[in-house]
Amino acid sequence: MAIINDESIEKLYKQQQELEQSLQYASYIQQSLFPKNSLIKHIFPESFLFFKPKDIVSGDFYWINRESEKTIVAIGDSTGHGVPGAFLSILGISFLQLVISRYNPKSPAIVLNYLREYLMKALNQTGKEFEQKDGFDISLCFIDNKSKNIQFSGAFNPIYIIRDREVNQLLGDKMPIGIGADFEEPFTNHEFKLKKGDMIYLFTDGYPDQFGGPEGKKYKYKPFRKLLTECSILRTEEQEKKIKEEFDRWKGDSPQIDDVTIFGIRQ
Amino acid sequence: METIKLSAFRIKNFRSIIDSGWRSLANDGITILIGQNESGKTSVLEALQSFFDNMLLEDVLRSDNSLPVVSCKFRLEDKRTVVDLLDKKMLENEVFSILKEQKEFEITREWTSSQTNTLYISTADVHSFYSQKIEAQKLLEEKSKKEIESLLGDTDSLIKKLDAAEQEKTETQNELSAKRKELEQKQKALRRAKKPDQKLIAEKELDTCSREYKLFEDDFTQKLEIFEQLKNRTQELSEKISIGKLYQGLLQKQELLKGYLADCNNKISDLEHLYEISTHEKDKKGVLQKIHQQKQELSKLQQEIHSVDEQTRLQMFIATKVFNAGTRLKQAETEAQKEIFKLDKFFDMQRIGESLFKYIPVFEFFEDFSGLLPNKIDLEDILNENHHAEGYKAALNFLKLAGLEPSFFREKNHRILKQRIECLNSDITINFHDYWSQNVGKDNRIKLHFELEHYDYTVPEKSGKPYLEFWVKDNQERLYPKQRSRGVRWFLSFYLELKAAATRNNTNRVLLIDEPGLSLHARAQEDVLKVFEDLKTKMQVVYSTHSPHLVKPEKLYRILAVQRANESDDTSETLVLDPNSLSEASADTLSPIYSLMGIRLSEQQFIRSEKNIIVPDQISYYYLTYLSKIYPDMGDVTFIPATGIHTIPSLVNILSAWQVKYGLLLLGSNVDKVIEDLHYNSLLSKSGNSILHLKEFEIVEDLFSAIDFKKLILLQRIGITEKNSEFIAVNGLSRNILATNFVNNFNDAKFSYNDLDESTKENLEKLFAGIKKIL
Secondary structure (H helix, E strand, O other), X not given: OOOOOHHHHHHHHHHHHHHHHHHHHHHHHHHHHOXXXXXXXXXXXXXXXXEEOOXXXXXXXXXXXXXXXXXXEEEEEEOOOHHHHHHHHHHHHHHHHHHHHHHOOOOHHHHXXXXXXXXXXXXXXXXXXXXXXXXXXXXXEEEEOOOOEEEEEEEOOOEEEEEOOEEEEEOOEOOOEOOOOOOOXXXXXXXXXXXXXXXXXXXXXXXXXXXXXXXXXXXXXXXHHHHHHHHHOOOHHHHHHHHHHHHHHHHOOOOOOOOEEEEEEEO | OOOEEEEEEEEEEEOOEEEOOOEEOOOOOEEEEEOOOOOOHHHHHHHHHHHHHOOOOHHHOOOOOOOOEEEEEEEEOXXXXXXXXXXXXXXXXXXXXXXXXXXXXXXXXXXXXXXXXXXXXXXXXXXXXXXHHHHHHHHHHHHHHHHHHHHHHHHHHHHHHHHHHHHHHHHHHHHHHHHHHHHHHHHHHHHHOOOHHHHHHHHHHHHHHHHHHHHHHHHHHHHHHHHHHHHHHHHHHHHHHHHHXXXXXXXXXXXXXXXXXXXXXXXXXXXXXXXXXXXXXXXXXXXXXXXXXXXXXXXXXXXXHHHHXXXXXXXXXXXXXXXXXXXXXXXXXXXXXXXXXXXXXXXXXXXXXXXXXXXXXXXXXXXXXXXXXXXEEEHHHHHOOOOOOOOHHXXXXXXXXXXXXXXXXXXXXXXXXXXXXXXXXXXXXXXXHHHOOOOOOOOOEEEEEEEEEEOOOOOHHHOOOEEEEEEEEOOOOEEOHHHOOHHHHHXXXXXXXXXXXXXXXXXXXXXXXXXXXXXXXXXXXXXXXXHHHHHOOOOEEEEEEOOHHHOOHHHHHHEEEEXXXXXXXXXXXXXXXXXXHHHHOOOOOOHHHHHHHHHHHHOOOOOOOOOEEEEOOXXXXXXXXXXXXXXXXXXXXXXXXXXXXXXXXXXXXXXHHOOOOEEEEEEXXXXXXXXXXXXXXXXXXXXXXXXXXXXXXXXXXXXXXXXXXXXXXXXXXXXXXXXXXXXXXXXXXXHHHHHHHHHHHHHOOOOOHHHOOHHHHHHHHHHHHHHHHHO
């Protein structure tokens, strides 16, 4: 039987401290890969980002890039969370940057096709039985700077566009970035004509999947859409505040089960 | 359904073939060996047949005494892996883990003499595992062998030394005894001496004698010691000596028996030759009896050799332990037996090879059966085995299938014979659906029928003589075979041969056919090709030909070109070139393809007067031909394959001379030299033809997005981030096999244009819009 004495407690405490410091440092590195708030505000003056990782480092990630003709926005959700999720999120951001700069793709669907190839190759995924199915889900939008047309493609993740309290859902394909159950099929490209005042929401499943409330149940998508619909008429700063409050209220004393990201953009 | 297919072969030291290299069979079931006469096409087929039936004709052996080695790869096309074909308990862990995920295995038959060979698994990793083991055991055996030889060499001198030591010891012992007696006498003399001077002398003499005795005693002790040492050493070595002698004896016996075996085999070969040249039945019978006796002798010898081999193996294991590990004999015997038991518990390379061999398809070799089923054949020709009689072989096959041996017809009374025939069910029903999709007869089922008839006065020279008459019957009519087309007759004869030659109740077959339909005219040869096209779903077909009618221009991936290294020298080495290397084949070898182009040209089918596009190679030809069929509103376009970038100027030259209108499609960045040549020779501008050069696609496969490439061509799930051309090159993939996958998917209607990925569509749009522009 192991003897727990002051010395071993001290040692454990030290190890934990080192681990936390190390993770904290990793978190700075991860943060540096995400676009700065100032950049987000510069590109989308009326927007908010509700980003709440479950652990010090996050499996969720977000990425924005403005080009002369279009603006690219992505929200990703890696398999798992914590350190493994963070590694995948770094791969996700790196590959996203690589694909967009190397191929100059015309649609987000093409980006997702390439992303999947890169990830499968990096993780040696070949579809064999018992192979790790690591990867990530993602929503990717191309917003035309002039026409304000939005192109969207998603790996599992949808986006919502709310206009006059009416929710337009653009659904993602039911396949991940990474190896899926079936042979790879091309991702679908969706187009939507935006109007001034429309709210675009990109998000991961952390919010609707959060357990809480009086019966300890999942928040679910219907109330989530209702919440966003109610928020859509508010100023983005207020939206962020309301979303956060609602999350804390619902979660109560329950533990956070996954990373949470919601990105709202007003047109 | 059997799902193990022959996927590739490699032939070494077989007639003119020194090393064919690994050559893959086409994925779609038909492989064609093209080449001129004497190029070695038949040798390829015969080598494959020898691999299967373990028979080797004398004339295949090379003059340099190298012995044939034929290896074949087989692919499992169902869910099983190689270990599922084997008794898993019999596999060592290492072998099991190598084979557990493998879908392909390789077996080699290697001849060790003209009569003997071994069959073993030669799948690289397994082979290397066993080779290392064998090598280690061999080294140990060599070491023991050397020690035995040196020990037995030393034994003689040791025994001589022992004898000499014993003799010296005995001599010294005798001298010592004599000295002892002398000493005793001197002691007596001293005791007897009364006077002082006598006493003094006696004392002196005793003293001298005592000293001498001491010297003798020391000498004897030394000699005894030497003798004892030698004696002990001899006793110590006696175990090793007896093991060594026994082992050497066994080796000598092995050599002797092998000599007897070779003599016996030679005698059998001589007798078989004698049997072939004997003309009289009685002589043949006598020779046959002797062959039988020799074969019995051979079998006894083989058993004896096996037993001696086992004893030698055990003795070698014992020797290895005694000599190398210093184990005592008794213990070594027990350990060796245990070790051999453990080894025999697992399969070795040979036993794995033999076990897998049971699952491979049956190889059946057909030589040209030029004898099509005749209308009739004289009974005399059947009885006299007149091979030159028209349709002899087909008639004989028919009778075999009807269950009749030629002896049945020896009945001299024709009336009785006719009666007997009438009592038989002399029909053979052929279900054409089995092998051929073409409609023949009302329900695709016809009957072959025979009757015994006699010539009448209209054939005066044969009047009264019997003949067998054949009929082809279906629901609608009864016709002589010759009233049917030659294609149908060929098929009937082929069917009879196929059935008559069916050796095992196994439908999984590889048909090896030498020059099929050689005697048929062009149209009938095309029918033969149709038969093979239908057969390919049920069995693999490998045939040799130099007929253009037996080659499909759009399926050049099926071709293996066979030619001599030096075409003007029939004794030079045979080379087998795969479809990727057809451009290296000589014009003579490729003549069926060139003829084919010529034929089609004359028929206005292959090249039209306009709307032709020259493409760099045959692979591009396949892809583009099929893609153009599904591309919306492409209209008529004919693709003409060059045999590589560098042959484009020649092809352009020919087409310009024929005044054919064409466009030229060039891909990739490495074609500037060709374009320069064409402009330099004003080949394009002369006839107003133009070039479409798409630099961004290195090869035609680059037109596909990674998703489509994987799904339609590669048939594998793997991340591809490079261009498809780069992926193919880096992974050493065969473009022909990939093209076959694509063509098969296309033929199985597994995709339409709308199913293609947007990126692929965009590329095709660019390509076909460009083609339309230059047409």
